[in-house]
Amino acid sequence: MTAGRPRKVPEQSTAVVPPRARILAAAQDLFYHQGIRAVGVELVAASADTNKMTLYRHFSSKDELVAEYLKDVAGEIEAAWDRLAARHADDPRGHILAWIDEMGRQMERPESRGCPITNAAIELPEPDHPGRAVIEAHKRGMRRRFAERCRAAGLKDADIIADQLVLLLDGAGVALQTIGRKGPLAALRRQAEWLLGKAQ
Amino acid sequence: MTAGRPRKVPEQSTAVVPPRARILAAAQDLFYHQGIRAVGVELVAASADTNKMTLYRHFSSKDELVAEYLKDVAGEIEAAWDRLAARHADDPRGHILAWIDEMGRQMERPESRGCPITNAAIELPEPDHPGRAVIEAHKRGMRRRFAERCRAAGLKDADIIADQLVLLLDGAGVALQTIGRKGPLAALRRQAEWLLGKAQ
DNA sequence: CGCAACTGTTACCGATCGGTAACATAGCGG
DNA sequence: CCGCTATGTTACCGATCGGTAACAGTTGCG
Numbered sequence: 001m002t003a004g005r006p007r008k009v010p011e012q013s014t015a016v017v018p019p020r021a022r023i024l025a026a027a028q029d030l031f032y033h034q035g036i037r038a039v040g041v042e043l044v045a046a047s048a049d050t051n052k053m054t055l056y057r058h059f060s061s062k063d064e065l066v067a068e069y070l071k072d073v074a075g076e077i078e079a080a081w082d083r084l085a086a087r088h089a090d091d092p093r094g095h096i097l098a099w100i101d102e103m104g105r106q107m108e109r110p111e112s113r114g115c116p117i118t119n120a121a122i123e124l125p126e127p128d129h130p131g132r133a134v135i136e137a138h139k140r141g142m143r144r145r146f147a148e149r150c151r152a153a154g155l156k157d158a159d160i161i162a163d164q165l166v167l168l169l170d171g172a173g174v175a176l177q178t179i180g181r182k183g184p185l186a187a188l189r190r191q192a193e194w195l196l197g198k199a200q
Numbered sequence: 201m202t203a204g205r206p207r208k209v210p211e212q213s214t215a216v217v218p219p220r221a222r223i224l225a226a227a228q229d230l231f232y233h234q235g236i237r238a239v240g241v242e243l244v245a246a247s248a249d250t251n252k253m254t255l256y257r258h259f260s261s262k263d264e265l266v267a268e269y270l271k272d273v274a275g276e277i278e279a280a281w282d283r284l285a286a287r288h289a290d291d292p293r294g295h296i297l298a299w300i301d302e303m304g305r306q307m308e309r310p311e312s313r314g315c316p317i318t319n320a321a322i323e324l325p326e327p328d329h330p331g332r333a334v335i336e337a338h339k340r341g342m343r344r345r346f347a348e349r350c351r352a353a354g355l356k357d358a359d360i361i362a363d364q365l366v367l368l369l370d371g372a373g374v375a376l377q378t379i380g381r382k383g384p385l386a387a388l389r390r391q392a393e394w395l396l397g398k399a400q
Numbered sequence: 401c402g403c404a405a406c407t408g409t410t411a412c413c414g415a416t417c418g419g420t421a422a423c424a425t426a427g428c429g430g
Numbered sequence: 431c432c433g434c435t436a437t438g439t440t441a442c443c444g445a446t447c448g449g450t451a452a453c454a455g456t457t458g459c460g
Contacts, residue, residue, distance in 0.1 A: 118378065122319050171369070172371075174322065179343055183366075253450080
């Protein structure tokens with residue numbers, strides 16, 4: 001992967017991250033930790049070491065930037081799932097448990113505010129916001145992934161169990177923002193094991 | 201209750217709802233359906249058939265209005281729980297199931313956006329916002345109520361089961377905003393029955 | 401009646417919002 | 431080297447934000 005040619009890497013040493021990527025990185029940080037509506041485009045641009053004008057050359061509006069931000073994080077989440085799927089190709093039950101575990105570890109971090117897509121769904125109720133399509137596609141996609149793995153694990157009522165896992169994960173993500181991490185995370189882990197173990 | 205004196209009810213027939221109550225009613229509707237940050241104080245005042253000036257005579261700031269709005273809905277939720285508790289005084293298991301059922305019926309309504317307190321928690325991440333104290337007190341209080349009823353129902357691991365119920369309810373409230381009502385509500389009901397039935 | 405408290409109305413404040421025009425600069429490829 | 435494209439900079443736009451001053455009813459109560 002990092003093999004490449006031995007010489008001729010000056011254009012890599014200059015390594016200027018293009019502004020669009022810097023803007024999306026800044027948006028990911030700010031929108032997640034402070035909220036989408038709470039953060040103005042000027043702050044996003046400044047945090048990306050650029051300015052509003054350059055931002056608007058890459059994104060036609062704030063709503064478009066938000067949609068692109070959501071595509072970004074949705075892509076990362078789905079890629080992480082697929083990476084884990086490859087590692088547990090022949091063990092769907094282990095895959096699901098590993099996913100729950102990974103999510104749990106992420107939610108343990110004190111700066112975690114749960115799932116960025118879920119939070120965005122609550123912040124953006126307008127049905128015609130360009131971000132909503134991204135949100136719904138991602139959540140439906142993850143639900144399908146869960147259901148497929150539950151079926152592969154030979155669970156009876158796989159669809160319902162998949163939905164129950166989705167509820168638990170989403171519930172943990174928001175509950176940690178109100179009653180803290182400890183209780184929700186313990187309940188999440190225990191309940192997931194139970195759904196996948198004891199349930200037929 | 202409505203007995204009162206037969207004459208002399210003109211001041212009741214005039215029945216002017218005082219502005220503060222009208223403002224809180226308007227806030228409850230607007231903040232819930234459109235989001236707290238998305239709604240300005242001017243719109244709240246106008247929807248309450250009054251104006252900004254009168255609003256600021258009753259609430260020292262928008263943040264204070266938000267906190268009062270949250271106190272309002274938290275109080276209503278807790279009152280509904282207590283009302284249901286009285287009706288199932290000697291049947292804690294039935295009480296919990298009835299509560300899940302009531303929440304499920306509420307989430308079935310097409311205009312439902314899940315729990316207003318949970319949504320507010322996601323919209324207001326600033327730790328020193330006056331609404332956060334209300335949010336956390338309410339959520340912790342509901343968790344305590346669940347745990348007490350689980351203990352009264354003789355469940356072993358009552359605290360963990362209470363947390364699992366809380367996760368399911370919060371999860372259903374947010375999942376219906378992304379993947380729709382059907383799946384989450386079916387999973388919620390089934391899982392709750394299971395937690396309270398099959399679990400020792 | 402007369403006074404006081406509450407409510408309504410209008411106009412305004414500074415700050416910030418999303419978004420744009422105009423121009424200067426830099427870097428890269430022909 | 432020239433010219434084009436992408437970026438940076440500054441200044442600005444109208445709209446809206448939360449919040450307030452000043453004044454005009456209105457209402458109820460002594």
